[in-house]
Amino acid sequence: MKILATMLTALMLVGNHPDEIEKPAKSQLYVSNHENILGTSLEFKVISASETEVDKAEQAALKEINRLSVIFSAYDINSEFSKWMKQGMNKPVKVSSELFEMLSLFEQWKKKTGGALDASAAVASNLWKNAAISQTVPSKPEIKGAIAEMQTQHYTLDVENSTATRLDNVPLVMNSFAKSYIINKACQAALTASKVSNIVVNIGGDLVVRGSEQDLIYVTNPLENAENDAPLAKLLVSNKAVATSGNYRRGLQIGNKWYSHILDPRTAMPVEEIISATVIAENAVDAGALATAFNILSLEESKILAEKEGAEYLIVTKKGKVISSEGWSRYVASETEVITSLPQITPNLAAEKLWDAKFELLISFQFNAIEGNTHRPFAAIWIENEKRESVRNLALWYNKPKWIPDLRNWYRINGERFKADKENYASVTGATRNPGKYIVKWDGKDDNGKYVPQGKYTVIIETSKEHGTDEILRQPLELFKAPVKVTNNGNVEISSVSFEFGKKK
Numbered sequence: 023m024k025i026l027a028t029m030l031t032a033l034m035l036v037g038n039h040p041d042e043i044e045k046p047a048k049s050q051l052y053v054s055n056h057e058n059i060l061g062t063s064l065e066f067k068v069i070s071a072s073e074t075e076v077d078k079a080e081q082a083a084l085k086e087i088n089r090l091s092v093i094f095s096a097y098d099i100n101s102e103f104s105k106w107m108k109q110g111m112n113k114p115v116k117v118s119s120e121l122f123e124m125l126s127l128f129e130q131w132k133k134k135t136g137g138a139l140d141a142s143a144a145v146a147s148n149l150w151k152n153a154a155i156s157q158t159v160p161s162k163p164e165i166k167g168a169i170a171e172m173q174t175q176h177y178t179l180d181v182e183n184s185t186a187t188r189l190d191n192v193p194l195v196m197n198s199f200a201k202s203y204i205i206n207k208a209c210q211a212a213l214t215a216s217k218v219s220n221i222v223v224n225i226g227g228d229l230v231v232r233g234s235e236q237d238l239i240y241v242t243n244p245l246e247n248a249e250n251d252a253p254l255a256k257l258l259v260s261n262k263a264v265a266t267s268g269n270y271r272r273g274l275q276i277g278n279k280w281y282s283h284i285l286d287p288r289t290a291m292p293v294e295e296i297i298s299a300t301v302i303a304e305n306a307v308d309a310g311a312l313a314t315a316f317n318i319l320s321l322e323e324s325k326i327l328a329e330k331e332g333a334e335y336l337i338v339t340k341k342g343k344v345i346s347s348e349g350w351s352r353y354v355a356s357e358t359e360v361i362t363s364l365p366q367i368t369p370n371l372a373a374e375k376l377w378d379a380k381f382e383l384l385i386s387f388q389f390n391a392i393e394g395n396t397h398r399p400f401a402a403i404w405i406e407n408e409k410r411e412s413v414r415n416l417a418l419w420y421n422k423p424k425w426i427p428d429l430r431n432w433y434r435i436n437g438e439r440f441k442a443d444k445e446n447y448a449s450v451t452g453a454t455r456n457p458g459k460y461i462v463k464w465d466g467k468d469d470n471g472k473y474v475p476q477g478k479y480t481v482i483i484e485t486s487k488e489h490g491t492d493e494i495l496r497q498p499l500e501l502f503k504a505p506v507k508v509t510n511n512g513n514v515e516i517s518s519v520s521f522e523f524g525k526k527k
Contacts, residue, residue, distance in 0.1 A: 047071035049219060054080055055398040055419065058391050060091060060201055062226030063398070068212070069220040069235055082215035083208040083223060090207060093120050094200040103196055106186060114185035120203075122184055125177065127199055131311045134327065138318040139311060140287035142172045144195040147285055150292065154274040154281075160290075168290040202265065202310030205230050209306075227451050228265040228313075230306045236260040238355065241451055244270040244298035244338050248384070248463035250416055254344070255336060256355040259302060265309035266451045267317050268298035268338075286318045293317050297340050299324070300451060302353055303333040321345060377466030377473040378503055382526050385416070385462045385481060387512070387519040399485040399515045402432035403462055406480045413468045413479070417460075429484050431494055466501075476502045485515040497521055 049071045056064040066083060068076045095101040102121055109115050117125075131139045145168050153160050160168075171192050178187045209223045209230045220233030231237045237260065240253035247270060257264070269282030274292075281292040299316035303309035312333050316324040321337065325347070328335050334347045389398055398419065405414040418432070464481075466473050483495040493513045499506060505524035512518050 052076045056084075057389055057398050059087065060204065060225055062201075064226075065222070065224040065229075066212075067220075067222035067224070067237070068218050069233065070216070070218040072217065075216040075218055079212035079216035079218050079221060083212040086208045086211035087204055087225075090120060090200070090204045093118060094124060094196045094204075096195050096197060107188070107194065109188065111188050111190060114180060114183070114187045116184055117186050119184065122179065122186060124196055124199060124203060125179055125186055127203070127307060127311075128196075129179070131199075131315070134331075135311075135315045135319065136323075137173070137288045138286065138315045139198070140172055141194040141196065142176055142192050143198075143285055143287045144193040145171045146287060146290040147195070147283075148193065149290065150274055150281065150285065154276055157276055159276055165290045169288070172287045172290070198314055199307065199311065201225055202228060202263075202306040205263070205306040205310075224451075228263075228306060228310050229451060230263040231259050232261055234260075239264055239451055241266065241300050241336060242298075244268050245342065247271070248461045250462055254338070255300075257302070257353045258355050259353055262302050262304065263306040263309040264300065264302050264451045265306065265313040266298060266300040267310070267313035268296075269293065269317065270297055282317075284314065284317045295340055296337060298338040300336045301328075301333050302335070302350075303331065308333065376475050377501075378476070379466070379473065380525050381466065381501075381503070381523065383464040383466075383481075383499070383501065384522045385464070385483075385519065386460070386522070387483070388459045388517045390512075390515055390517050397487070399487045400429055401483065401485045401515075402429045403481070403483050404432065405464060406482060407474070408478050410480075413474055414464060415469060416462045416464055429486050429492075431482065431484050481521060483516065483519065485513075487515070495519065499523065 049069055052066075052068045052070065052073065054066045054068075064087075066080050068079050070076050070079070092098065092100075093102045096103060098104060102118060106115055106117060106121065125141075128139070128141045132141075149160050149164060149168050174190060174192070176188065176190055176192050176194060178189065179185070180187070205223050205225050205228060208225075209221055209232050212218070212221050212223070213232060218233070220231070220235040220237075222229055222231050222237050227242070229237075229239070236258045239257040239259055241255040241257065243251055243254040246252065267284065269284050269292075272283040274281045274283065282294065284293045285291065286293055296317045299313045301309045301312040301316065303312060308331060312324075312328065312331060312335070315327065316335060316337055319327065321339075324335065324337065328347055334350045334353065336347075336350055337345045339345070385403065389401075401417065401419045402415070403417040404412050405416065407413050468474050478498065478500050481497045481499060483497075484493070486492045493515050495510060495513055495516065497508065497510050497519070499508065499521060501523050506521070507523070508521045510519040510521070
């Protein structure tokens with residue numbers, strides 16, 4: 023059983039002398055989650071002996087994220103980037119060191135990837151967004167025109183004067199690099215402002231680990247990406263960055279065909295051959311750039327570039343083939359095997375007399391955005407039978423053990439038998455999610471991994487916030503061999519919840 027949890031685990035520090043009167047403080051892992059940060063979710067994991075120092079680290083990181091967002095945002099008309107874009111052509115504009123560095127990074131990576139990464143990919147993105155609205159695939163002349171726009175030089179940089187000069191009116195977007203750049207800076211700010219031994223900053227599935235400890239990281243399976251699905255890989259990483267880019271969470275539907283949101287600036291076409299790429303690199307910018315590029319480049323081009331940049335990778339093709347770099351296995355947790363393909367699920371025929379192994383229950387929901395409060399609520403999701411007995415814990419999110427009793431219903435039933443496990447506080451790397459949106463899956467098994475009988479069950483979702491609400495949602499369902507689809511209106515913390523029972527897709 024895998025319970026998704028963010029939890030606090032004590033790590034004893036060794037004293038200098040056995041006769042010391044005061045024992046050294048325990049070093050602990052603190053976890054804090056936020057939603058609607060840079061358009062996605064944010065997780066901090068900090069190891070420290072002082073909660074005060076943890077708060078300093080978190081506040082410094084949040085402050086840095088907000089500061090840099092004001093510089094780079096393409097959606098904020100008052101951001102420095104937006105104002106620079108409106109300055110007009112052939113006019114040198116003195117810009118901040120951060121914006122200058124960002125523009126420089128785009129130029130560097132455009133050359134490194136042979137044009138696969140380009141700030142002007144916004145041209146192709148706008149073309150396909152309009153195509154989705156009109157439900158008409160772009161014409162060949164439109165594609166050709168977009169390519170021509172993207173292939174020109176869009177700006178020049180003057181290092182001596184720190185100026186940036188726009189050369190045309192082609193739309194540019196910093197998003198793909200901005201997030202990775204901000205992750206690096208936020209982590210650095212947190213470490214500078216506090217006395218902590220280890221920190222992980224994870225924004226939308228791209229993360230950086232800095233300090234004295236290894237972090238356990240799950241790589242999301244692009245074909246099975248519910249919150250409680252088994253990961254594609256389990257990694258142990260220290261003082262590195264990990265990023266994943268893929269087309270399995272976002273895209274466009276035109277007619278009967280789905281198109282990736284990742285576009286190749288060289289062809290103005292959505293990518294198709296690669297569905298996910300995970301990269302381990304020295305810093306978040308390199309990891310993020312390579313992960314995106316590996317969705318666009320050929321496998322051979324990706325291999326050559328990774329070797330030049332000293333990075334390791336795991337790539338999944340649309341046919342389910344899993345390809346890893348030579349050094350990838352160094353980061354794989356010792357008890358797990360290196361996967362080379364994604365096999366089809368084979369049902370347990372004997373167990374189908376109980377729960378049909380070809381069926382599953384998908385629970386989809388979104389945490390409501392609450393003005394002035396980006397913290398994600400503590401939440402527990404579990405299944406009860408007709409006797410109101412808990413048969414399966416599906417998800418648990420919290421940041422400190424002292425708050426677990428606030429989930430009163432879950433704690434009353436499960437609190438005593440819940441046991442700490444290192445996998446309960448693993449980080450997760452996956453394609454960027456929309457903020458607050460989650461999917462949890464039930465495969466019909468109980469907490470011991472055995473199939474339960476078909477019948478009537480109740481899904482319970484309990485949420486709680488510090489100094490805030492304590493909400494519980496109960497949804498009865500009849501789960502036999504007929505598909506079921508039910509919607510619940512939700513509550514203060516959670517918007518509309520959908521329950522879909524049917525054959526695995």
